[in-house]
Amino acid sequence: MSNPKTNSEDYLRMYRQMVRIRTFEDNANQLYLSAKMPGLTHMYSGEEAVAVGICEALKITDKITSTHRGHGHCVAKGANLKEMFCELLGKEEGYCRGKGGSMHIADQSNGNLGANAIVGGSMGIATGAAFSAKLLGKDDVTVCFFGDGATAQGLMYEVMNMAALWHLPVIYACENNGYSEYTKTEEIAAGSITARAEAFGIEAHQVDGQDVLAVNALTTDLVARARKGEGPFFIELMTYRYHGHHVGDINREYYRTKAEEKDWKENRDPIIRFRAHLITEGLATEAEIEAMNAEITADAEAAVAYALNAKYPDASEVDMHVFTDVKHALA
Amino acid sequence: MREITLSQAVNEALAEEMRRDETVFIIGEDVAEAGTPFKVLSGLVEEFGTARVVDTPIAEPGFMGIAVGAAMTGTRPVVDLMFGDFIFLIMDQLCNQAAKTHYMSGGKLNVPLVLRTNMGATRRSAAQHSQSLHALVAHIPGLKVAMPSSAYEAKGLMKTAIRDNNPVVIFEDKRMYNDKAPVPEEEYLIPFGVANIKRTGTDITLIGTSSMVQVCEKAAEILALEGISAEVIDPRTIVPLDEATLLASARKTSRVIVVDEGHQSYGVTGEIASRINEKAFYYLDAPVLRMGAMDVPIPFSPALEDITVPTPEGVAAKARMLVAGEMIDAA
Numbered sequence: 106m107s108n109p110k111t112n113s114e115d116y117l118r119m120y121r122q123m124v125r126i127r128t129f130e131d132n133a134n135q136l137y138l139s140a141k142m143p144g145l146t147h148m149y150s151g152e153e154a155v156a157v158g159i160c161e162a163l164k165i166t167d168k169i170t171s172t173h174r175g176h177g178h179c180v181a182k183g184a185n186l187k188e189m190f191c192e193l194l195g196k197e198e199g200y201c202r203g204k205g206g207s208m209h210i211a212d213q214s215n216g217n218l219g220a221n222a223i224v225g226g227s228m229g230i231a232t233g234a235a236f237s238a239k240l241l242g243k244d245d246v247t248v249c250f251f252g253d254g255a256t257a258q259g260l261m262y263e264v265m266n267m268a269a270l271w272h273l274p275v276i277y278a279c280e281n282n283g284y285s286e287y288t289k290t291e292e293i294a295a296g297s298i299t300a301r302a303e304a305f306g307i308e309a310h311q312v313d314g315q316d317v318l319a320v321n322a323l324t325t326d327l328v329a330r331a332r333k334g335e336g337p338f339f340i341e342l343m344t345y346r347y348h349g350h351h352v353g354d355i356n357r358e359y360y361r362t363k364a365e366e367k368d369w370k371e372n373r374d375p376i377i378r379f380r381a382h383l384i385t386e387g388l389a390t391e392a393e394i395e396a397m398n399a400e401i402t403a404d405a406e407a408a409v410a411y412a413l414n415a416k417y418p419d420a421s422e423v424d425m426h427v428f429t430d431v432k433h434a435l436a
Numbered sequence: 437m438r439e440i441t442l443s444q445a446v447n448e449a450l451a452e453e454m455r456r457d458e459t460v461f462i463i464g465e466d467v468a469e470a471g472t473p474f475k476v477l478s479g480l481v482e483e484f485g486t487a488r489v490v491d492t493p494i495a496e497p498g499f500m501g502i503a504v505g506a507a508m509t510g511t512r513p514v515v516d517l518m519f520g521d522f523i524f525l526i527m528d529q530l531c532n533q534a535a536k537t538h539y540m541s542g543g544k545l546n547v548p549l550v551l552r553t554n555m556g557a558t559r560r561s562a563a564q565h566s567q568s569l570h571a572l573v574a575h576i577p578g579l580k581v582a583m584p585s586s587a588y589e590a591k592g593l594m595k596t597a598i599r600d601n602n603p604v605v606i607f608e609d610k611r612m613y614n615d616k617a618p619v620p621e622e623e624y625l626i627p628f629g630v631a632n633i634k635r636t637g638t639d640i641t642l643i644g645t646s647s648m649v650q651v652c653e654k655a656a657e658i659l660a661l662e663g664i665s666a667e668v669i670d671p672r673t674i675v676p677l678d679e680a681t682l683l684a685s686a687r688k689t690s691r692v693i694v695v696d697e698g699h700q701s702y703g704v705t706g707e708i709a710s711r712i713n714e715k716a717f718y719y720l721d722a723p724v725l726r727m728g729a730m731d732v733p734i735p736f737s738p739a740l741e742d743i744t745v746p747t748p749e750g751v752a753a754k755a756r757m758l759v760a761g762e763m764i765d766a767a
Contacts, residue, residue, distance in 0.1 A: 264495075
């Protein structure tokens, strides 16, 4: 078993990454509310410990697949805020040249095979990436992020069956934030979610998704075992989304109470909890934390300003990248 | 030149490409020891082993999804979809994932996979094992579509498909698996987007796809006995489509019938006819006719099934009317 994060440098990086995600989302939400962002987006705020705890257990060559609620995964796997904001605003310098947007951000250079706007749509892709690694004799591991809502999709059971039969190095990471769009998870999921994976003989764990150290320790262990051919594994991460299904889902009392949101935000926030841990353990001072937060805020604001002023792709781009070998598909 | 069956031609193409490139693998139902129900893949598992000739559970969306992810991460899957009718099961993975990944990622991710499947009625297999669904796939930007009309095309197009960096769907007509044709011993590839003029003529152009090429050739023989000179063209790939060759022939003969085994409405015949109308209208002496499969689910009874697909006699009859200046329904 390789070691979970133990030294202060690793801890501070995990804290920094969680704050970068929260700050990215706060800015993205403002871009939406001020009508500067085309379309909608889905906020990851509240779930930061999941993406960071998992991605900090991965190498750059390990792969992830992401979801419509994917900004956190993208940041945690190593992306820059500037290219991400450019993508959200449909600009040429975005990770996908503005062609994907929030729901399709991919960052090949860091092993992020892309967000997916079909709920559960990337489960095959993640399993296939693990299949590739095994066939090519690489020790890369793939983590498939998906929400509790995606557990209702049949594809998940087809690929878990094959992953288990073939011992593929894939970890299915179910971010259970309690809601499947506008519906409580208990209304869409019968029985136990982990038991479904166990039915295929897949070792399954449930972990507090608001505790970055717990997530990281468990994932570090499972990643090491998956590299040795002991996969696949399944993790259900109990977490919470602070915003609605998407940024426009503002009046949501018909499906969840403000008191419930307040409780999670005040008592179980992953960043507040980890910050307190860093202070208590003497890994950072209040002043150092505040300085880090301020630096991240400034970075994010600079990235937003850059993206707002960046160019849109030229109209001639519209038929580029349809095929790899044809510069302009409609020429 | 030696003659081999279409089935042997596909088998040879796969074996040659798998020897040349160790990242090529086959995945699907009963592809290994069984060699598929049509025995197209017989012998491949003996040479390449079960790591590269991968039997899956009966889970089409699952193994298609795995192939997409594998293709994105350094391998070249050849997916075996036992019947073309099952394409409805994999539509999300094929059309939302494979087809769009390159574009959505701004050109960063590639999906070099081949989907091998089949088409064609008159095997008494009824409505869910007899459809010709290539038009559905051709409708989606990002997918290439090949339709071999003989063993020669089947081999050359398959080798090109495997080397292509885009998702390619190949539809083999299942009635042609045992049909022999001359196939060179030495290696050759057939480029995509290059039509083959099977027979030259001056009075009318018959454009046929897949097994409809033979139907057109037989119709041309019937017409020749009556002094009508028909040109027969096989586009070989419908995406990309060799429009220039089709238009040149239309301008030369001034009359065209497009024959394809997909349902006639909203299909390949309509697309090709429309392009000829738009780009060769002033050269035409008659409306361009479409002949597709009847717009009914494929019936089981032989008495009914046989009348749903175009026949040489049917094509010859329409050609005769066009050449005679009878405008059919267009008066």
